Amino acid sequence: MNIYDIASKAGVSIATVSRVLNGKGNVSEKTKEHVLSIIEEMGYTPNIFARGLGLNSIKMVGILCSDVSDIYYATAVSTIEKELRQSGYDSLLCCTGDNIEDRKKSIDLLLSKRVDAILLVGSTFKEKSDNSHILDAAKNVPFVMINDFIDAPNIYGIVCDDFNAVRENTSIFLEQGLRRIAYLYDADTYSGALKLSGFRAAFTQLNTLSDPELIVRCAHSPEAAREQTLRLLQKQKRRLEAVVTSDDCLAVGALQAAVSAGLQIPHDIQIIGFNNSLLARCANPALTSIDNKVELLSVTAVRTLIDVFAHKNVSNKIVLSAELVKRSTTI
Amino acid sequence: MNIYDIASKAGVSIATVSRVLNGKGNVSEKTKEHVLSIIEEMGYTPNIFARGLGLNSIKMVGILCSDVSDIYYATAVSTIEKELRQSGYDSLLCCTGDNIEDRKKSIDLLLSKRVDAILLVGSTFKEKSDNSHILDAAKNVPFVMINDFIDAPNIYGIVCDDFNAVRENTSIFLEQGLRRIAYLYDADTYSGALKLSGFRAAFTQLNTLSDPELIVRCAHSPEAAREQTLRLLQKQKRRLEAVVTSDDCLAVGALQAAVSAGLQIPHDIQIIGFNNSLLARCANPALTSIDNKVELLSVTAVRTLIDVFAHKNVSNKIVLSAELVKRSTTI
DNA sequence: AATGAATATGTAAGGGCTTACATCCATTTT
DNA sequence: AAAATGGATGTAAGCCCTTACATATTCATT
Numbered sequence: 001m002n003i004y005d006i007a008s009k010a011g012v013s014i015a016t017v018s019r020v021l022n023g024k025g026n027v028s029e030k031t032k033e034h035v036l037s038i039i040e041e042m043g044y045t046p047n048i049f050a051r052g053l054g055l056n057s058i059k060m061v062g063i064l065c066s067d068v069s070d071i072y073y074a075t076a077v078s079t080i081e082k083e084l085r086q087s088g089y090d091s092l093l094c095c096t097g098d099n100i101e102d103r104k105k106s107i108d109l110l111l112s113k114r115v116d117a118i119l120l121v122g123s124t125f126k127e128k129s130d131n132s133h134i135l136d137a138a139k140n141v142p143f144v145m146i147n148d149f150i151d152a153p154n155i156y157g158i159v160c161d162d163f164n165a166v167r168e169n170t171s172i173f174l175e176q177g178l179r180r181i182a183y184l185y186d187a188d189t190y191s192g193a194l195k196l197s198g199f200r201a202a203f204t205q206l207n208t209l210s211d212p213e214l215i216v217r218c219a220h221s222p223e224a225a226r227e228q229t230l231r232l233l234q235k236q237k238r239r240l241e242a243v244v245t246s247d248d249c250l251a252v253g254a255l256q257a258a259v260s261a262g263l264q265i266p267h268d269i270q271i272i273g274f275n276n277s278l279l280a281r282c283a284n285p286a287l288t289s290i291d292n293k294v295e296l297l298s299v300t301a302v303r304t305l306i307d308v309f310a311h312k313n314v315s316n317k318i319v320l321s322a323e324l325v326k327r328s329t330t331i
Numbered sequence: 332m333n334i335y336d337i338a339s340k341a342g343v344s345i346a347t348v349s350r351v352l353n354g355k356g357n358v359s360e361k362t363k364e365h366v367l368s369i370i371e372e373m374g375y376t377p378n379i380f381a382r383g384l385g386l387n388s389i390k391m392v393g394i395l396c397s398d399v400s401d402i403y404y405a406t407a408v409s410t411i412e413k414e415l416r417q418s419g420y421d422s423l424l425c426c427t428g429d430n431i432e433d434r435k436k437s438i439d440l441l442l443s444k445r446v447d448a449i450l451l452v453g454s455t456f457k458e459k460s461d462n463s464h465i466l467d468a469a470k471n472v473p474f475v476m477i478n479d480f481i482d483a484p485n486i487y488g489i490v491c492d493d494f495n496a497v498r499e500n501t502s503i504f505l506e507q508g509l510r511r512i513a514y515l516y517d518a519d520t521y522s523g524a525l526k527l528s529g530f531r532a533a534f535t536q537l538n539t540l541s542d543p544e545l546i547v548r549c550a551h552s553p554e555a556a557r558e559q560t561l562r563l564l565q566k567q568k569r570r571l572e573a574v575v576t577s578d579d580c581l582a583v584g585a586l587q588a589a590v591s592a593g594l595q596i597p598h599d600i601q602i603i604g605f606n607n608s609l610l611a612r613c614a615n616p617a618l619t620s621i622d623n624k625v626e627l628l629s630v631t632a633v634r635t636l637i638d639v640f641a642h643k644n645v646s647n648k649i650v651l652s653a654e655l656v657k658r659s660t661t662i
Numbered sequence: 663a664a665t666g667a668a669t670a671t672g673t674a675a676g677g678g679c680t681t682a683c684a685t686c687c688a689t690t691t692t
Numbered sequence: 693a694a695a696a697t698g699g700a701t702g703t704a705a706g707c708c709c710t711t712a713c714a715t716a717t718t719c720a721t722t
Contacts, residue, residue, distance in 0.1 A: 002707090002708055002709085003708065003709065004708085014708090014709080014710095015710085015711075018709070018710060018711080019710095019711095021709095022710080024710090024711090025711085046708080046709070047707080047708050047709065048709095049707085049708075049709085050707070050708030050709035050710085051708080051709055051710080052709090053707090053708080053709065053710085054708085054709050054710035054711080055709085055710070
C-alpha cells in the first residue's frame with residue numbers, strides 16, 4: 001500500500017495526499033478530511049525511507065552516551081528521549097564506552113543514519129586534541145553536549161556550574177574548621193576537571209593548600225571508593241574529617257569505609273556526594289549530595305537543539321547552577 | 332556525492348559499486364579494491380534512505396522500555412544496545428511509561444520507522460486483553476519480550492524463572508521456622524505475578540498460608556517501601572521476621588524502616604531484594620538479593636532475535652534461572 | 663461581464679539506491 | 693575450432709515519496 005493507492009481511492013492526486021500528510025501547501029478542508037478518512041480506513045503509514053529520500057531527514061536525533069547503565073546517564077537519556085519525542089523527534093541510541101576509537105565509529109554511524117543532530121551525554125576527554133571527530137561531525141549537524149563544552153561553531157554546551165558547586169560546599173567544611181578533607185573522583189573529564197579545581201579553589205581562597213595525598217582518583221564503583229577511603233583512614237595519622245566526591249557512587253563507598261571503621265557520621269566524618277541520585281537516598285545514613293540537575297540539563301539541551309533547528313539565536317554555552325540537598329552525612 | 336559519482340570516478344557502473352558496498356554478487360578482486368579505494372578517498376557514505384527504499388530495512392531494532400531511568404531497565408537497554416550493535420543493528424529507543432495508550436503510540440511509531448523488530452523491556456500488564464496492539468505489531472515484525480511472554484506467533488519471551496526464585500528463597504525463611512514474612516511488590520506485571528505466586532507457593536508447600544496483611548503493594552521507591560514497612564512493624568503485635576521484595580529498591584526501603592525501628596539485621600529481621608542491582612551493593616548493611624540476570628536475559632533476547640532474522644528454529648519461550656547473591660541482610 | 667488574484671489540484675521530475683536481466687568476455691569442454 | 697559455461701559488468705526499472713511548476717477553479721474587484 002502506498003500513496004498511489006490512497007490517492008486513487010480518494011480520487012485525488014498523490015500530490016494532494018502528500019500535502020495532507022505534511023500539512024504543507026493548500027488543500028481544501030473538504031478534500032483534506034476525505035483523504036484523512038481514507039488513510040485512517042486503510043491504515044496507511046507513509047514509507048519513512050521514501051520520505052527521508054525526499055526530505056533528507058526523518059526527524060531523528062542521535063544520542064551518544066558512554067554508558068546508559070550508569071544511573072546518572074540513564075536519567076539523562078530518559079529525560080532527553082521524552083523531551084525529544086514531545087518535539088516530534090525520535091532517538092537513535094548509541095552507547096560508546098569510554099574509548100575514543102569507539103566513539104569515532106559511533107559518530108560515523110549516527111551520521112550515516114542521517115540523524116538531524118547529535119546529543120552527547122557524558123563528558124569528553126580532557127585531551128582536546130582527540131576531539132577532532134566531534135568538530136568534524138558538527139560540520140554536518142548540530143552537536144549538543146551535556147556537562148561538556150567545546151568552543152566551536154555548531155557546538156552547544158549545557159553545563160552545570162560544577163566548579164562553584166564543589167568549591168562552595170568544600171568551603172563550608174573549611175569554614176567549620178576542617179582541614180583533613182579528602183577528594184575522591186573517578187573520571188578525568190571536562191566536568192571532572194571543573195569539580196577538582198573547585199575543590200582546590202576552596203583551599204586557595206583561604207590561602208591554604210589541600211593535601212595532595214588526600215586527592216585520590218579511583219574507579220567508578222562503591223567498592224573502589226571504599227577501598228581507597230579505608231586506605232586513607234588507616235594511613236593518616238591525623239584523622240580524616242570529611243570526604244568530598246565527584247559522584248554519589250564514590251560517596252557511598254566512602255560511607256561504607258567510614259561505617260566499617262566504626263566512625264560516627266556525620267560527627268566524626270562528613271561525606272558529600274554528587275548528582276543527588278537514587279543512591280544518595282538509598283545510602284544509610286542517607287547521603288548529602290550536590291544536585292547538578294540532570295533533568296534540567298537534559299531538557300535544556302533538547303530545547304536548545306529545537307531552537308537551533310528553528311534557526312533561533314542560541315547561545316553556545318548555557319550554565320546552570322547546582323544545589324545542595326542536605327541529608328544525614330553532613331552537619 | 333552519490334553512487335554515480337563513485338561509479339564514474341572509478342570507471343565502473345553503479346551496479347558494480349553497489350555490489351562492492353553490499354558484498355553481494357560477483358566482482359573481481361581487482362575492481363573491488365579499486366572501488367573501495369575511491370570510496371575511501373572521497374569519504375563516501377551511501378544514503379541510508381535510498382538504501383532503505385530498496386531493501387525496506389535499515390537494520391534498526393526498536394527498543395520499547397517503560398522507563399530507562401530505572402536502574403534495572405537501564406542495564407537491560409545498555410546490554411541490548413551493545414549486543415545489537417555487535418550484530419550490525421542499531422537501536423531506536425522509545426520509552427513509553429506505564430500507560431497502555433502511550434505504548435500503543437510508541438509501537439506505531441516504531442513500526443512507522445520501519446524497524447526490523449521490536450524488543451520490549453519491562454513487563455506488559457496482566458490484563459492480557461490490552462495486549463492486542465502487541466499481537467498486531469507481531470504480524471509485521473518479530474517481537475521479543477524480556478521478563479514477559481505472550482504465547483502468539485512471532486512473539487518470543489525471554490524470562491527468568493521468577494516463580495521458583497521467590498519460592499525457593501521464601502522457603503529458606505520458612506525452613507528456618509519463620510512465619511511472619513512480608514512481601515512487598517510494586518507492579519502488577521507478568522513477572523510480578525510470578526514472583527507473588529512464588530511467595531504464596533512457598534507457604535502452600537508447607538500447608539501454611541501467608542498472612543494477607545503482610546502482602547503489600549506499594550509504589551516503586553524506597554520511600555514508599557519504607558513507609559509501608561514501618562506501618563507493618565508498628566501494626567503487627569507479633570514481630571515481623573523477614574521481608575521479601577520484588578525489587579531492590581523496595582528492599583532498601585524496608586531496610587531503612589528496620590534500621591530506624593532499631594532492629595538488628597539480620598538477627599531480628601531478614602530482608603531479601605530482587606535484581607541484584609547496584610542498590611544492593613550500596614545498601615547498609617549490604618543487601619542479599621536475587622539476581623535475575625538482566626545481562627544474560629538481554630543478551631539472550633538479542634541472540635534470539637538474530638536467530639529469528641536468520642530463519643533459524645527458535646523456541647518461543649526461553650527460561651533462565653535466577654541465583655541468590657548472599658550479602659548481609661540474611662543469615 | 664471581464665479581469666486578476668488567490669486558492670486548489672495535478673503532472674512529472676527527481677532523490678539515491680538495489681537488482682533482475684542482458685551483455686560481454688574468458689575459460690573449459692567436446 | 694566451435695560450443696558451452698560461468699564470471700564480470702552494465703542497463704534500466706523500480707522502490708515511494710516530495711515539490712516545483714503547470715493548470716484549473718473560485719472569488720472578489722472593477
